[in-house]
Amino acid sequence: MKLLLTLSIPVVAAIPFTVVGGDDVKGSTRPNRYGQPGPPGLMVVSDFEGASVADVSIDQVARSVSFMPGGNPARGWPCWWYFRIDGVSPGETITLKLRGSTATVGKQKPLAASWATPKQATWSVDGETWRHTDDGQRQAEWMIYSLKPDATSIFVAWGPPYTPGTAANFMRAIGEASPHAEATELCRSREGRSVPMLHVSEGDRTAEQRFGVWVQARQHAWESGSSWVAQGFAEWIVSDDPDAAWLRQHAEIFIVPVMDVDNTASGNGGKNSLPHDHNRDWSSNPHWNEVQAAQRMVSNLIDEGRMDVFLDLHNPAPGDPSFFYILPQEMLKEPMISLRNRFIDLAYARISRIKPLIPMSNKPKVTGAGYHPLWRQISSNWVCMNGNPHTVSLCLETIWNYRNSTTEGYRAVGANLAAAVREYLAEQPARE
Numbered sequence: 038m039k040l041l042l043t044l045s046i047p048v049v050a051a052i053p054f055t056v057v058g059g060d061d062v063k064g065s066t067r068p069n070r071y072g073q074p075g076p077p078g079l080m081v082v083s084d085f086e087g088a089s090v091a092d093v094s095i096d097q098v099a100r101s102v103s104f105m106p107g108g109n110p111a112r113g114w115p116c117w118w119y120f121r122i123d124g125v126s127p128g129e130t131i132t133l134k135l136r137g138s139t140a141t142v143g144k145q146k147p148l149a150a151s152w153a154t155p156k157q158a159t160w161s162v163d164g165e166t167w168r169h170t171d172d173g174q175r176q177a178e179w180m181i182y183s184l185k186p187d188a189t190s191i192f193v194a195w196g197p198p199y200t201p202g203t204a205a206n207f208m209r210a211i212g213e214a215s216p217h218a219e220a221t222e223l224c225r226s227r228e229g230r231s232v233p234m235l236h237v238s239e240g241d242r243t244a245e246q247r248f249g250v251w252v253q254a255r256q257h258a259w260e261s262g263s264s265w266v267a268q269g270f271a272e273w274i275v276s277d278d279p280d281a282a283w284l285r286q287h288a289e290i291f292i293v294p295v296m297d298v299d300n301t302a303s304g305n306g307g308k309n310s311l312p313h314d315h316n317r318d319w320s321s322n323p324h325w326n327e328v329q330a331a332q333r334m335v336s337n338l339i340d341e342g343r344m345d346v347f348l349d350l351h352n353p354a355p356g357d358p359s360f361f362y363i364l365p366q367e368m369l370k371e372p373m374i375s376l377r378n379r380f381i382d383l384a385y386a387r388i389s390r391i392k393p394l395i396p397m398s399n400k401p402k403v404t405g406a407g408y409h410p411l412w413r414q415i416s417s418n419w420v421c422m423n424g425n426p427h428t429v430s431l432c433l434e435t436i437w438n439y440r441n442s443t444t445e446g447y448r449a450v451g452a453n454l455a456a457a458v459r460e461y462l463a464e465q466p467a468r469e
Contacts, residue, residue, distance in 0.1 A: 099132065226326050227325065248468065319415065
């Protein structure tokens with residue numbers, strides 16, 4: 038159902054809507070539609086999974102769309118944006134004019150615009166193949182992007198989207214194609230959505246004879262690149278590469294490409310959502326169903342003495358390269374310190390050599406007491422502090438604000454990360 042737009046209502050949430058613009062028609066997150074005589078004008082549509090946009094204004098003469106990210110700030114940072122533009126004339130130049138969200142929670146200041154304004158926007162004709170615009174140009178509070186699609190409809194986004202539906206379809210396809218992979222479900226979210234998970238192992242070794250590997254992404258819903266890293270990891274481990282076969286035969290691997298499925302599906306940012314986000318929820322009594330389920334399965338691996346590698350995948354701040362987050366060394370004991378450092382060296386050696394370049398730092402950052410009041414409840418920290426003496430538990434932040442931060446680039450990071458897991462585990466004593 039489409040309702041008339043009420044301009045006086047402030048925009049704080051990402052609700053599906055359609056705007057058909059005149060020369061300058063303001064839009065909000067309420068469903069609405071404006072008609073006009075003559076050929077169809079540009080239309081902004083956000084009635085699909087993961088979409089988010091607010092404060093839309095369409096200039097039909099200039100063929101431009103002005104907007105800011107949608108999202109309810111109580112459900113995380115409002116920096117994610119993703120919508121479709123219809124009514125495009127193939128070959129014409131479309132201009133996107135983006136500014137940071139003005140939405141706030143309580144007395145907080147609006148989120149810094151840099152989180153919402155990548156150097157290059159992402160766009161697609163079919164919603165499957167994603168590419169970058171040229172570098173955006175800053176004009177006062179605006180970031181201006183231009184693109185020239187040979188299509189009548191285009192999707193535009195902060196980064197390459199990866200929805201719960203994308204995850205489910207990918208897991209299903211992998212499960213059908215590989216006899217060693219099972220598409221399953223971690224749990225149901227608080228809003229009743231399925232949380233897809235992939236379980237991979239090959240051969241007759243018992244669970245006790247296998248290393249335990251846990252990979253999860255998207256505890257912060259807007260960090261879409263991390264899901265593509267998880268996909269690249271999964272693609273590699275079911276491949277014909279002999280090293281991948283070794284890993285399948287010697288390990289039991291669990292991959293969850295989208296943890297915060299509710300905010301990912303509804304187009305909310307997820308990070309710093311209330312009462313706290315998924316990555317601050319690893320306590321004795323988790324709030325989020327996904328964390329409860331993941332923590333329970335990881336705890337089982339710990340109890341079995343085989344929580345060997347735990348990887349939590351994220352995207353970092355706008356100016357950061359790729360890097361690992363770690364606990365302060367003084368909080369750990371050997372052999373955990375040496376094993377962690379060895380894994381970081383192996384992963385850095387592989388990821389830093391990816392071509393085209395994915396910039397990576399070999400100096401991890403620390404998530405100790407000075408990082409966040411809930412630092413003990415951060416997933417990789419919790420696993421370190423509760424894991425086995427040999428557990429390697431890390432958070433990988435993969436660069437997003439870079440020309441090679443594409444689906445191909447992210448998947449290459451995932452594949453090399455998986456190869457590093459294989460190389461690392463091959464150095465460890467075999468499980469008998």
